[in-house]
Amino acid sequence: MQDQGAGIVAGGDTLDFFARYNRCDRPVAITSHGRQYLNRAGEIVRTETMEQSTTSWDLTYYLLRANYDGLASAYCPDVPKPVPGHGKAVHLHDRNVTDIREEPSDNVGKGGGEGGVRVFWQSSQGETGFLLADILIGADGPSSTIRGLLQPDVSRRYAGYVALRGTLVEAAASEETRNLLRERLTFFHCPGVQVLTYLIPGENGTVEPGKRFINFVYYTNFPEGSAELEEIMTDVNGRRRAITMPPGMISPSAWSKQRVLAGQLLPPQLAEIICGTTKPFVQAITDVLSPEHEYWGGKVVLLGDALAGFRPHTVASTSQAAFDAMILADYLERKISREEWKRETLGFARYIHRRGVEMGEHSQHMDLPLEDHIRDRNVASRSRQEEVYPEWATKF
DSSP states (O other): OTTSOOEEEEOHHHHHHHHHHOOOSSOOOEEEEEEEEEOTTSOEEEEEEEEEEEEEHHHHHHHHHHHHHOOOOSSOOSOOOOOTTSOOOOOOOSOEEEEEEEEOGGGSTTOTTSOEEEEEEEOTTSOEEEEEESOEEEOOOTTOHHHHHHOTTOOOEEEEEEEEEEEEEGGGSOHHHHHHHTTEEEEEEETTEEEEEEEEOOGGGOOOTTTSEEEEEEEEEOOTTOHHHHHHTBBTTSOBOSSEEOTTOBOHHHHHHHHHHHHHHSOHHHHHHHHHOSSOEEEEEEEEEOSOSEEGGGTEEEOGGGTEEOOGGGOOHHHHHHHHHHHHHHHHTTSSOHHHHHHHHHHHHHHHHHHHHHHHHHHHHOOOOHHHHHHHHHHHTSOGGGOOOOGGGSOO
């Protein structure tokens, strides 16, 4: 995801995860001090005081790698020393899982007498092999291969709209726009459209003013099967992309149309950011939810997007991944019971998944007053500790 302009609104669980595991001595996020809503003319019509943290996928990735297996980068040149007793971590690239099978206990090193999992893989060059594991954690995203092998009837479904995404270096924006968007999350709504912008770390994770990126997410409707959807999801080489159009691959004619529409529909400051980006990309919005998060007596576990792919309106996907990782660690270390682990993990996944569907329907397919969108945003910004999961969300 490096340099894709993929921003993250870092919720409490994300920040807790970094506080628990990150040992790189550098800022991990930018703090915004409020939210503001614009009208079509670019005037502020509503403000909300609230601190929120935002970061980027590439900075997050390199911080995790520095802490996990000691990868040095410009994001974290001073790699933390290994922690005695934490074991050895190895990060293997180009190993695409092709199959998984339960393994007898005598073939696995520390299976506790219950056996483990044999994981078969193939590289892009045709090389094949397998790994033996006590526990297999499927953290491979909303199109999860692991989930597909276990739940072949569960797959992503298109929601009828896409997110156009990208960035502009802060210094490249006009002074008026920089001043308006600085340290604030900015929103605009109109029928079938929602746009938000926020600051994220810039090149190599810098948080220096002027060098940061203004990140935008521009939701707009493209019905299933429409000519407009086919056009925006067909790249410069004529390949129809299923879910994500990578940066630099959008057809110039398709993007030119979106630039024109942005100028017609959006506040001028937001249109400036969208029209100024040089490497936009497109994310088809989808829904997916697995009915379960553990299989084979706990030998296989799903977490994050592999368990539940939230719509981005919830600003909770990264928080879910962080929370799932932390509570799984607590469970494996016997700090909490299996019942608590399941209740909290499945409650988060099912409840926020439903909330995302509702927010998306409100935003994209209903003509609601601004107050309703603000109410949705305020609810989405609540911490996980404030949530009370209904009974249906925690049944297992």
